[in-house]
Amino acid sequence: MKHLIDILDLSVEEIDELIRVADDIIASPVKYREACKYKTLATLFFEPSTRTRLSFESAMLGLGGNVLGFSDSNSSSAKKGESVADTVAVVSGYADIIAMRHPKEGAPMVASMHSLIPIINAGDGGHFHPTQTLTDLLTIHHEKGRFEGLTVGLCGDLKFGRTVHSLIEAMSRYQGVKFVLISPEELKLPGFVKQTYIKEKGIEYVQSTSLEEVMPELDILYMTRVQRERFFNEEDYLRLKDSYILTPEKLKNAKEDMIVMHPLPRVNEIDTRVDGDPRACYFRQAYYGKFIRMALILKLLEVQV
Amino acid sequence: MRIDSIKNGIVIDHIPAGKAMTLYHMLGLSAFDCPVAVLQNVNSPKLGKKDIIKIDAAVELDMDLVSFVCPKATVCIIRDEKVIEKKEISLPQTLTDILVCKNPRCITTTEQGIHQIFRLHSPDSGEYRCIYCDTKAK
Numbered sequence: 001m002k003h004l005i006d007i008l009d010l011s012v013e014e015i016d017e018l019i020r021v022a023d024d025i026i027a028s029p030v031k032y033r034e035a036c037k038y039k040t041l042a043t044l045f046f047e048p049s050t051r052t053r054l055s056f057e058s059a060m061l062g063l064g065g066n067v068l069g070f071s072d073s074n075s076s077s078a079k080k081g082e083s084v085a086d087t088v089a090v091v092s093g094y095a096d097i098i099a100m101r102h103p104k105e106g107a108p109m110v111a112s113m114h115s116l117i118p119i120i121n122a123g124d125g126g127h128f129h130p131t132q133t134l135t136d137l138l139t140i141h142h143e144k145g146r147f148e149g150l151t152v153g154l155c156g157d158l159k160f161g162r163t164v165h166s167l168i169e170a171m172s173r174y175q176g177v178k179f180v181l182i183s184p185e186e187l188k189l190p191g192f193v194k195q196t197y198i199k200e201k202g203i204e205y206v207q208s209t210s211l212e213e214v215m216p217e218l219d220i221l222y223m224t225r226v227q228r229e230r231f232f233n234e235e236d237y238l239r240l241k242d243s244y245i246l247t248p249e250k251l252k253n254a255k256e257d258m259i260v261m262h263p264l265p266r267v268n269e270i271d272t273r274v275d276g277d278p279r280a281c282y283f284r285q286a287y288y289g290k291f292i293r294m295a296l297i298l299k300l301l302e303v304q305v
Numbered sequence: 306m307r308i309d310s311i312k313n314g315i316v317i318d319h320i321p322a323g324k325a326m327t328l329y330h331m332l333g334l335s336a337f338d339c340p341v342a343v344l345q346n347v348n349s350p351k352l353g354k355k356d357i358i359k360i361d362a363a364v365e366l367d368m369d370l371v372s373f374v375c376p377k378a379t380v381c382i383i384r385d386e387k388v389i390e391k392k393e394i395s396l397p398q399t400l401t402d403i404l405v406c407k408n409p410r411c412i413t414t415t416e417q418g419i420h421q422i423f424r425l426h427s428p429d430s431g432e433y434r435c436i437y438c439d440t441k442a443k
C-alpha cells in the first residue's frame with residue numbers, strides 16, 4: 001500500500017501518470033463520476049484549512065465517493081489527548097483513504113506507520129504539502145504544455161515558503177529548467193535548498209532583488225507572501241514590501257504567455273487589478289487542485305477507470 | 306598501569322580520549338554485574354591518546370550505539386583469551402531511541418509511545434536527520 005507523505009515519494013513517471021489522469025478527468029469528468037462509489041475519504045484536519053479540505057472533499061464527491069471527518073482539533077479526539085496513531089487506527093476501520101492535516105511536522109508519517117489504509121499528507125506544519133506541489137505541477141503542465149525548458153521565477157519569501165522549496169525540488173527533476181530567485185536579502189532561498197536541488201544538479205539560476213528587472217525572461221512567475229513577522233523591524237518591511245507586490249505596471253514587460261501563480265490565500269502581494277489579466281492563473285490553479293487530488297485518490301485506491 | 310587480559314568478553318578499543326565515560330553511560334554498563342574496566346588516556350601510536358573499555362563477560366552490546374558515539378573504535382570479541390571476532394564499525398543507517406529530536410514543532414514532542422528514529426543522511430559528514438521532521442540531529 002502506498003501513502004503520499006512527501007512529493008519525493010512519487011517518481012517522475014508517477015507524477016506524469018497523475019497529470020495524464022487529471023487531464024483526462026478534466027476532459028471527460030462524466031467517465032469518472034462513479035469511480036469511487038461506496039468508497040469513503042476521511043479528512044482528518046487537526047488544524048483548520050478550509051480550502052484544502054474542501055478541495056479534497058470536492059475531489060472525492062466528484063468521483064462518486066463519500067466523505068467524513070473533522071475540520072479542527074477542537075472537535076476531535078485529539079483534544080482529549082488521543083494520539084495520532086490511535087486516531088488513525090480507529091479511522092482505518094471507517095474509511096478507505098485518509099487526507100490528514102496536522103500542525104506538527106511528521107504527523108502524517110506517524111499516521112502512515114499505523115494505518116491500514118492510504119494516508120495523504122494534506123500539510124504538516126511548515127514541513128511538507130505534497131498535494132499543493134502536485135497542484136502547481138498540473139497547473140504548469142496544463143497551462144504551458146510541458147515542464148522542460150521553462151524559466152521559473154519564484155518571488156517573495158523564498159526562505160520560509162515551503163511551497164517554493166517543494167516546487168524547486170519537483171521542477172529540478174526536469175530537463176532545461178531554469179530558476180530565477182527573486183527576494184529581499186532577508187528572505188533568500190536557504191543554502192541547503194539551493195545546494196541540493198539547484199547547484200548539485202547543475203541547474204542554471206539567477207538571484208535578483210528586483211522583480212521588474214527579470215520579468216521579461218520568465219515563463220512562470222510564482223508569487224508568495226512577504227509577511228510582516230519575518231522582519232526584524234517595521235521600516236525594513238515597509239521599505240521592501242512594495243517591491244514584491246505584483247501590479248499591472250510590473251507585468252508590462254512580461255511575456256505574453258507567462259503565467260502568474262500563487263498558492264493562495266493572497267493578502268496584498270498581487271494587486272486585484274491583475275486578476276483580469278489572462279496571465280493571472282491563481283484561481284485556475286485552485287481549480288486544477290481538485291483534479292490532481294482526484295487522480296491521486298484513484299491511484300492510491302488502485303481504482304482503474 | 307596494567308589491567309589483566311580478559312577471558313570471555315568484549316574489548317572496545319580506539320575510543321577517542323575522553324569519550325569512554327560517555328559511551329559507558331550510554332551503553333548502561335553500570336547496570337552490569339560483571340567486571341568492567343575503563344581505561345583513559347592510554348598511549349596509542351595511532352591516536353596519541355585513547356580510551357579503552359573492557360567488559361569481562363560475554364554480553365550483547367548495542368553496536369549501533371557504539372558506532373554512533375565512536376565511529377573509529379574497534380570492537381573485539383574475546384573467547385578463551387583469544388580474539389575470535391574483530392567487528393568493523395560503520396555508522397548505522399538508523400538510530401532508534403538514542404537521540405531526541407530538538408525541533409519543537411516535531412510530532413515526537415507530543416505523540417505518546419513514539420520511537421525517536423534518526424536516519425543517516427550523509428555518511429561523509431555523519432549527519433543524522435529525524436525521520437519525521439527532517440531536522441538535523443545536534
Ligand SMILES: [Zn+2]
Nearest residue numbers: 406411435438
Ligand atoms: Zn523531529
